[in-house]
Amino acid sequence: MMEKSARGKRDVWLVTLLPSAVQTSTITIPDVNYINLICCETSDRFWVSGESKLLKVDSRGNVLIRLVVGLSGMSTNTDGELMFTTGNSVEKIESNGIITTLFSTNDIIKCIYSSCINGDILLGLNNTALDTSKVTRYDVTGQKILDIEDQGVKLYNYPSYITENINGDIWTSDTVKVVVVNKSGKHRFNYRGHQSHYFNPKGICTDILGHVLVCNSSLFRPSVHLLDQDGQFLSLLLTKEHNIHDPRSVCVDDKHNLYLGQYGRNKIRVYKYIQVSDK
Template identity: 45%
Template sequence: MEGIRTSMKAEAKAVKKLVDTVTLENIEKADKIEQSLLQTLNGQNQRIDDYINFLNDLLKQFYCYLSPTNIEQLKLSLKSENLIIRPIPEISKPVLPVFTAGHYNKEDFAKLLGRITVSNSEPENRKIKRMGNASAQLKPIGKQRNLPPSVTKVREYTVPGVDNVYHISLGKSGTLWVSDSSGNLVKTDLQGNQLKWIQTTDIRNEGYHTVTQGRDLIYTDKSYGVICKITPVNKVTKFIKTGEWEPTTIHSSHINGDILVGMINYKEAKVTRYNKTGTEIQNIQRDDKGKELYSEPHFITENTNGDVCISEYEIDAVVVVDKSGQHRFSYTGQGSGFTPNGICTDILGHILVCDEFSNTVHLLDQDGQFLSLLLTPQQGVDDPCSVCVDDENNIWVGQRYTNIVTVYKYLQ
């Protein structure tokens, strides 16, 4: 509830900021109109003053002819071809602007600021399980509902401008963003045409970019402690400042547009949640016993139930907390070794994570139970380090030693 209240205040703050911005723009427009009107009026006043001076000069010229002895001279002067009397200057009444007040009511602002609602569905009956040793609990299981059928390779794309594919962010239909370990961040279409190239920091082997609900790409810059935004018209702006904390990995929520950022600061690490306007609303750092949850968040994603899933390269584990920040489980693999890299979730709540140690992609359910090795070297996978799922339930996989992105179908 505190998170909801914080989001409400952030929305109100954003609307107030927009009101101030629009009001300032209107005032500036009014100032410009006033300056234009004054310039017009001052010009007309100057022409009138000039004409008055002209008339005064004429009066002085003919004043000397007013004596009876000079009447004939006055008549000759008035009939002279050299006498030119300028016409009275034309002036116009300026068209004044009109302010039309806006029409709004309480209901309009209620729609603008959002609503809080409660679902009509029945409460879910859940068994509370005590979380003990995670690796001891997460054992392979037999038959599972929603277990995907066999995986089929659909297509593959060669991405120009990168040496390998460490992270993938899917943009608008027909575009994708790919980053490699050398700091190259490239936008390309599915025909292999490079649409934009950005040089970030020298070594980036994390999931440091994501596409928002508004179709903007945002990415972390560890060196300057900022999160940058690239709009659809390719304008780069600084969006969020993280201060002394270095942002390593980022994910834009498909649920509510919140932005989840993994960060490090010396020997500490945390996950910070921002709303879509960039206001900080939550920090996740320790479990209920005060123990540090993270070492160095490497890749981050959010599940359909709101769980925040972190791939932790340093401690060889996938760390999952619920949306309130409470630790749910940690997955440490199925054998003697496990080195997690890229991570994502699908519409069924599955967690997909790349394992550098075994050159495979693990498939887990949303409670951390191992379901299967979804991709293996037998299917042509070699050192997978990035994975994501598109709107058609296809898996996009990037690998360490090639700039090829391979797409597989695994859900019908």
């Protein structure tokens, strides 16, 4: 059991890691056969993507917004607006439903994350012609701040999901490993799974404690790994014994519920794995 006190503007609360994850609900998503991406807006609103469809859904599975768009990544910004990527463009859905193009890149965008720390935009980029991949940091206007690329050895092969931890580290799912660099772009370490030769990392997110949750979509050992902020393995939060199959996407909402999307399934599973209470 882990405990940590966190201070907000007015309150102090106690955050406890539960002994095991408990499924609390299942949400059926209409009009899709699989879920490739999930992005939580609140505990009652979230976005899902699958089969060239982008849906905003409530906790009962009611579709609030439906768009036909093929996208490779999405993330909410600090204003709660959805940002998503198509090809080499970064788009934003404003609160009034209008879609605007923020900026474009010279490479194909594979994943996106909008920083909760400073609003910067992190992109995983791939250039097939040059056989190169990198992560690039932009400001909210689309001005490039930093390229994170090869550092003596090939750093990224094919960045597919990306997040930022509370300490500013950038975590990127990349083929058979998770690549971790600090906020300045210096390589810290790679995570290659836990006692397994079958590690195929996909969706990745962080929580209030700085834990990192990583989907392993391995056919033989599907699981969600729970790590601390320095990459130390803590547990297999979800495994095949939980009847999960090909987990592709994961996010944590503002009430610390875990949402899991799976390939070949149109149902989102919701779990409780940490408990927050007043101190």
